[in-house]
Amino acid sequence: xxxxxxxxxxxxxxxxxxxxxxxxxxxxxxxxxxxxxxxxxxxxxxxxxxxxxxxxxxxxxxxxxxxxxxxxxxxxxxxxxxxxxxxxxxxxxxxxxxxxxxxxxxxxxxxxxxxxxxxxxxxxxxxxxxxxxxxxxxxxxxxxxxxxxxxxxxxxxxxxxxxxxxxxxxxxxxxxxxxxxxxxxxxxxxxxxxxxxxxxxxxxxxxxxxxxxxxxxxxxxxxxxxxxxxxxxxxxxxxxxxxxxxxxxxxxxxxxxxxxxxxxxxxxxxxxxxxxxxxxxxxxxxxxxxxxxxxxxxxxxxxxxxxxxxxxxx
Numbered sequence: 001x002x003x004x005x006x007x008x009x010x011x012x013x014x015x016x017x018x019x020x021x022x023x024x025x026x027x028x029x030x031x032x033x034x035x036x037x038x039x040x041x042x043x044x045x046x047x048x049x050x051x052x053x054x055x056x057x058x059x060x061x062x063x064x065x066x067x068x069x070x071x072x073x074x075x076x077x078x079x080x081x082x083x084x085x086x087x088x089x090x091x092x093x094x095x096x097x098x099x100x101x102x103x104x105x106x107x108x109x110x111x112x113x114x115x116x117x118x119x120x121x122x123x124x125x126x127x128x129x130x131x132x133x134x135x136x137x138x139x140x141x142x143x144x145x146x147x148x149x150x151x152x153x154x155x156x157x158x159x160x161x162x163x164x165x166x167x168x169x170x171x172x173x174x175x176x177x178x179x180x181x182x183x184x185x186x187x188x189x190x191x192x193x194x195x196x197x198x199x200x201x202x203x204x205x206x207x208x209x210x211x212x213x214x215x216x217x218x219x220x221x222x223x224x225x226x227x228x229x230x231x232x233x234x235x236x237x238x239x240x241x242x243x244x245x246x247x248x249x250x251x252x253x254x255x256x257x258x259x260x261x262x263x264x265x266x267x268x269x270x271x272x273x274x275x276x277x278x279x280x281x282x283x284x285x286x287x288x289x290x291x292x293x294x295x296x297x298x299x300x301x302x303x304x305x306x307x308x309x310x311x312x313x314x
Contacts, residue, residue, distance in 0.1 A: 002168030004136045007129045007263055007289045013167070014044045014292035021046045022291060023092035025083035025108065026076045026100040028055035030063075035287035037065040044295055048092055050083040051076070051099070076100050080108035087273050088114050093298040096276040096291060109275060116271040121145065121155040123270055124249075124277075125163055127293060128256050129263040138164065138172075138240045142249025143277070144268065150192045154204075157196065157242055159269040161206045164240060167296050172239035175219035176212025177248070181230060183213060189244035196242075209233060212242075216252075265289035267297060274298055 004010055014020075022039070024032055027049035033056070036047040047065070049056045053072025060068060073079040080100055086092040095116070097105045109116050124143035127136045140160040145152050157174070164172050176193040183190045193212030200210040211234045217224040222236035243249035256262035267290060268275040274294040278287050 002170075004127070004167075004169075005134065007127065007136065007265055007292075010127065010136075010167075010265060010289065010296065011042065011044070011292040014295040015042045017044075017295060019043055019046045020094055020295040020298050021048065021092040022094040022096055022295070023048045023050060023083040023086040024096045024098050025080040025105060026051045026098040027079075028052040028059065029099040030059055031282070031284040031287060032096070032098045033059040033063050033065060034284035035291060036068060037063045038284065038288050039291050039295075040065060040067065044292060045094075048083070048086060050086070051079040077104055077108065080105055081111060081114070084108045084111060084116060085114045087116060092273075093300075094274055094276065094291065094294045096287075096294070097278065102277055105277060109271060116273055116275070118270060118272045120159065120270040121152060122268055123156040123159045124266060125160050125269050125293075126249075126253055126264055126266045127289075128253070130256060130260055131262065135239075137238065139249060139253060140240065140242060142243055142246060142253045143266070144246070146246050148245065150195055153192055153196060153242065154199065155270075157205065160240055160242075161208055163267075163269055163297055165206055167293075169239055171207045171209060173234040173237050174208050174210040174212075174240045174242060175214045175234055175238045176210060176242045176244075177216055177219060178213035178244055180215050181213055181218065181228075189213065192244070208240075216241075263289065265293040267294045269297075 022045045028051045039045040040047055047068035049068050050071045052074050056070050073082050087095045122144050123141040126139045141156045176196050178189045178193050183194045190213040197210050197212055218230055218235050219238050225232045225235035268277050274297040276290045276294050278290050
């Protein structure tokens with residue numbers, strides 16, 4: 001079983017996999033270009049930059065990015081759609097959001113004619129590098145499903161477990177987070193947690209170890225579990241935290257980033273190909289980490305296995 005201690009280990013693994021072709025939607029953004037440059041220099045990606053051609057060219061020249069393909073489309077929404085089409089046609093394996101609103105980006109990604117719909121739920125998987133912690137903590141879902149019910153949580157968990165298996169994390173320890181460990185009909189999240197554990201016991205999920213309902217202090221600390229008299233096989237060793245709501249995921253994630261000085265990689269799961277939907281305020285390092293995670297999850301494409309000189313003409 002792989003244990004990733006730092007985000008740089010994800011970057012190293014993506015580098016070892018070899019170049020994955022990545023389409024950047026509305027790439028006229030300095031931090032996007034910087035991330036594309038860093039990933040290209042590492043041999044991690046082949047970049048296709050779609051958007052305002054003159055602006056992209058100027059930023060690429062400023063960054064020293066000389067070997068990316070640039071597709072000129074000044075209209076942001078059409079640029080996003082062109083980037084999506086590249087992925088849909090198999091000419092790229094990862095889609096990355098650039099200088100475009102998230103809702104517009106997702107609208108293009110889910111276009112009924114040329115989008116990346118798979119019939120699965122779209123969910124967010126985040127990997128946090130938290131100072132003082134021995135390994136990365138994966139969280140889901142803090143950015144996509146607004147009010148998940150039990151069926152949604154089943155599908156969110158399925159997405160995340162398959163992603164972790166893809167990067168070599170076998171039989172991950174999962175904490176289904178709630179406010180406490182007691183099942184209470186007045187707290188629906190605890191009922192959902194109990195149901196998910198029962199499904200796991202019936203073999204519904206890929207190989208893993210699931211506990212819930214479980215509070216964050218117990219999930220994060222074996223000592224806290226011991227003080228509470230809770231016998232837990234995951235406490236202090238959780239690989240994947242399943243958050244009860246988008247508010248909980250968003251608050252926990254942003255608290256880690258801003259107060260614990262954590263670093264993060266994030267990817268959207270459930271489409272035909274992984275998507276990177278980081279905030280426009282995120283720096284180039286955060287974008288690079290997210291691109292690395294997406295590259296590790298990307299399906300092998302004919303364009304990725306072709307020599308650079310034989311890449312599909314655009």
